[in-house]
Amino acid sequence: MTVVLRSDDMRRRNRLRIIQIVRRKGAVSRGEIAQSTALSAATVSTISSDLIAEGILVARGSETGASTGRGRPSVNLSINPRFRHAVLIILKIGAVNVTIIDFAGTVIAHQDFHLDMANLTMDAFRQALVSEIRQTWDASGLDNDQLARIWVGVQGTTDIAGKNVLRSPMTPLTNIPIGRWLSEEFRAPVRIANDCDLIAKALNWRDPRLYSCNFAAILLAHGVGMGLFLRGQIINGTKSSGTEFGHMLFESDGALCRCGSKGCIEAYAGDYAIVRRFRGQPGDMKPASHVVPGEIARIANAAREGDELARETFASAGRALGSGLAGIFALVDPFRVVFVGHGAIAFDLMEPALREILENSNAFAARDIPIDLYVDEMPLVLEGCGIGALSEIDESQADKVSEMARS
Amino acid sequence: MTVVLRSDDMRRRNRLRIIQIVRRKGAVSRGEIAQSTALSAATVSTISSDLIAEGILVARGSETGASTGRGRPSVNLSINPRFRHAVLIILKIGAVNVTIIDFAGTVIAHQDFHLDMANLTMDAFRQALVSEIRQTWDASGLDNDQLARIWVGVQGTTDIAGKNVLRSPMTPLTNIPIGRWLSEEFRAPVRIANDCDLIAKALNWRDPRLYSCNFAAILLAHGVGMGLFLRGQIINGTKSSGTEFGHMLFESDGALCRCGSKGCIEAYAGDYAIVRRFRGQPGDMKPASHVVPGEIARIANAAREGDELARETFASAGRALGSGLAGIFALVDPFRVVFVGHGAIAFDLMEPALREILENSNAFAARDIPIDLYVDEMPLVLEGCGIGALSEIDESQADKVSEMARS
DNA sequence: CGATTTTTTTTGAGGCTTGAAATAAAGGGC
DNA sequence: GCCCTTTATTTCAAGCCTCAAAAAAAATCG
Known part of the structure; x- marks a missing residue:
């Protein structure tokens, strides 16, 4: 419900907004801040001189760069790197x-x-x-x-x-x-966050135009995780962070998952699941705790060279992922999805099966969702x-x- | 991102907050408003006299009720019923x-x-x-x-x-x-809203303590719909309102749904699905467009009297609903669920199967979610x-x- | 009927944002 | 090199808003 506002809440919010704008744009003049916030130049001037006095921002007049013509040159403000x-x-x-x-x-x-x-x-x-x-x-x-x-x-x-x-x-x-x-x-102060949530946060920061209101980042690694933004907020449950996308049910009584259950998405699309299937091992075999780096890439190459079992392995991973997404898309309108992690190098092999599942789902707008790939997750985390x-x-x-x- | 605040935003917000408090409490004195908003008595006095002058609120001094003792009696403010x-x-x-x-x-x-x-x-x-x-x-x-x-x-x-x-x-x-x-x-101004969203909104209004942050209202009628609150906001997609919970997939290549797909939750838990199954009709039979009122109650009574087919019919509806919820609970921590509509009269028959599915799901906190029932949906809508x-x-x-x- | 008590209103102060005016700091022209 | 023009920023006075304290209002109690 609406919250009451006091006099200094206003200043608090406007200070924060100015800090955020400087952080995002890197270097920005007071005039540009006034324009993009719709605050008056007077207010921006007052607040920014406070922030400079407190050491949060710095004014770097010398580095304004190429002179833009006549008139007093604008002074760019930046985050003071040494503040904290x-x-x-x-x-x-x-x-x-x-x-x-x-x-x-x-x-x-x-x-x-x-x-x-x-x-x-x-x-x-x-x-x-x-x-x-x-x-x-x-x-x-x-x-x-x-x-x-x-x-x-x-x-x-x-x-x-x-x-x-x-x-x-x-x-x-x-x-x-x-x-x-x-x-x-x-x-x-300390805060612990789930890696998939951090990936989603990073994407949101990198490109708010693509990744702002509704989108999901799916991490394809040893396990399968998801960072989910709905209505501009990270969705991660009331008690724990990180959605358990990898443990949504794909096939009842299906392949064995690390979590002990059967038929989870992860048991088809996680590293260990792909290796297990490609080696012809049974679906109820205990998941390997570790997969040799590069193994997924090798299996992907085999698939690209026509190995039928490898192709089917990735197709089944694609179906599992598609089925999980279809379930979400029945609740929320389809949105942009990003596959992150080394599993994403094989996405071309999973995509046809994934798209087919989505096309046959009831979320008819799901057929053309944009999908992006980031193979290396660590920079994002x-x-x-x-x-x-x-x-x-x-x-x-x-x-x-x-x-x-x-x- | 944070939004900038101007001077009159403060007044706007505080006015709204006071109106909301009076609307919720029905009749409330200025002093109580000041206490529950943390605004000063002076501010509440100023704003409420504005609101009275504008005809939004009325002061009803006479109906204060039993005198509370010494001192100037407080004057209750109420919504002016004739304002609009x-x-x-x-x-x-x-x-x-x-x-x-x-x-x-x-x-x-x-x-x-x-x-x-x-x-x-x-x-x-x-x-x-x-x-x-x-x-x-x-x-x-x-x-x-x-x-x-x-x-x-x-x-x-x-x-x-x-x-x-x-x-x-x-x-x-x-x-x-x-x-x-x-x-x-x-x-x-006109606004069109989905009935399930309205049910959720009504529950949120009736009892914000139970129904505020995360909860779902599931309408069990001819079809199956859901109104979903996450983080205090109605979740309904970017393009359309109303989550399509009833059209999440329960069983691939399963029973025929009104939507034309196969295996939707609704094709097991909707009125027509229950009647179809109880009558021994095939799952791929075209869904009836209408079910006689009271038919579900009759089938429920048959089940309670031991009819095996009727029992299995409701059990399968319970499994379908439980499976959909389990999917959601893999993404968001388990929350309170309300079953609304005449289908809720048979909930006792669906509950064991539904709970069993949840217990066997990976969302281990799902086993004890509270479930409420409202058989008549129209008052809520x-x-x-x-x-x-x-x-x-x-x-x-x-x-x-x-x-x-x-x- | 006056003292006491509780609620509400009034008053004056202080903070915040704003438009306008003033100041600062360039480039351009002669 | 000096003055004018142009653009950016700061200063100033005014208008709102909230708040604490004081004043007023409206009961009860003895």
Whole structure:
């Protein structure tokens, strides 16, 4: 329901809007901000000089570039890269990636660690994680109070607050309180997000025109996940993050899935499912925990060279994915879909079967949905993590308006 | 993205909030409004005296009821019933219901018309509809300028703007511009909404504690429809309203649905599907266009008395519904579900099969979702239509702030 | 009938946005 | 090199809006 507005809410919102515009456009003059926000030049001037005084923005008059002709040249405002920093952590099976970015999003430091979480106690995991982050941060030479936010991207589900990892394929541990560990250790707010949600967030940031209101990012990797935007909001349930698209039912009593159920989409379209089928292994065989990198590409090549079993393997993956999408498209009008991850290299082999399922579904508008491909998911996960962390800092800074007014 | 705020947006929002609170609570004092909005008493006083002067609210000091003790008695504010009126139209197969409500939601006039739309031309439909509304309005004796809003509830899909009926089972006509017909004729804004969406809206209005963030209302009637709230918003696609839950696939190559496809949920749980199966007719038999009222209740009684075929008929309906829900619960965490319509009288017969499907699904939190039943859907459809129309009038009146300020 | 209590209105202050005027900082022309 | 023109930004005064405090209103109680 509508929320009541106080006087300073106005300033808060307008500050945030200006920060967001500068963040998106990189460098932009006060006049352009006034135009694109429909705020008056006077207001933009007041707010932006506050933001500069607070160190959030910087004015870079010298780099205005080619003079545009007569008149006082406009001064571009940019995000002050040194205002704050964020730590981004990507947890994968067997590895921890730690990245430090400045307030403009530039990578300041990056380290990859191997960490086999399959046999780790809760406490050993905590110690390893903390020491790896500490090591990367110390190497960057930044002051501790520069660390404004920590965002963690994981495969698996988290609680709605983004403080705990509920379940993840990287470890048998459950309810891992990573949020508490890191916020106590590093004295900064922490948020944990699902990797597919971060991919969707990154796409939304990269190209809001294509990826804004309704779209889905489907990650085709060892498992199958989805990041879903509906009405401009990430849909991820009330209790856990990350939609369980890969575990929608495709065929009752069908192939065995990692989750223990039978017939999930993932059991046809995940890496292990494709390998299992291509090798002629039975559908109820226990899913392999790991697939050799490049294996999917090799099977795809075999299919392209005419191998019938390989062709049928990908066709069946396409049918599983198409059937899941058709189910969603019965609820929400069809929308743009992005396939991300190394499974996307074989999308040409899955597409005919997928499109056929959609065409025969009742969602008649589904036949021509646009589908995009991104084979490498890691840049997207990292980017989504970064923009998430920076946006949160933006919001916290916009809220500081009342404190500033007092001083 | 965040939207910029101007000075008068604040007043607009606070006006709307106060109107909404009075509408919900019926009669409420200025002091209580101040408390529940966190606005100051001064602001509430200013705004509410504006609203009274504009005729939107009325102060009814006399009816304060039992004196609460010492001190100046509080004066309750209420919606002024005579401020404006709304016309609500429910289109059903073979019938048009016209209802006129005042600004407090009280029914002023109501007429039911028989209208067989199966064989009507576009123009004949227009003329019949207009004349029936005109007749009801004229009988009410209200001035024409009292008609502030027309809301139409239909089975079928509408465009996103709610101006046209795209497809509906009540007529073979498509793209029916009812919005334009009525707004031209009655000089009032018109909105057309799907009946299931209206049911969900009504439930949300009746009990926001149970039905607010995520829930679904499933209409079990001749067909099967769904009104879906996610994150507090009605989800209904970008192009059409009403989710097509009934046309999610339950069994590939299964029973024949009204829509022409095979295996839809509706082809197992709709009236015609239950009758077809109970009579031992083949699943590919063309769906009956009409089922005698009370027939479902009779079959349900047969099942309760031990008829095996009847029991299996409802069990299969339960499985179809459960399978559709399981698909949704793989995307969004499980939520409260309401079954509405005469099909709900047999819910006890469907529930075991439905729950079993959910328990065996991967959405492990789905096993205990609360399920409510409302056998009679018409009061909900009408109520949703009414609250929709009145809320729109509220919003338009809150926006009048700038005009008032000028005078 | 006056004191007390509770609700509502009035008043003055402070914050926010805005249009207009003023100022700043270029390029162009002579 | 100097003044005019042009464009960007800042300053200023005015108008709204909300709020806290004071005043007024309207009961009950003794």
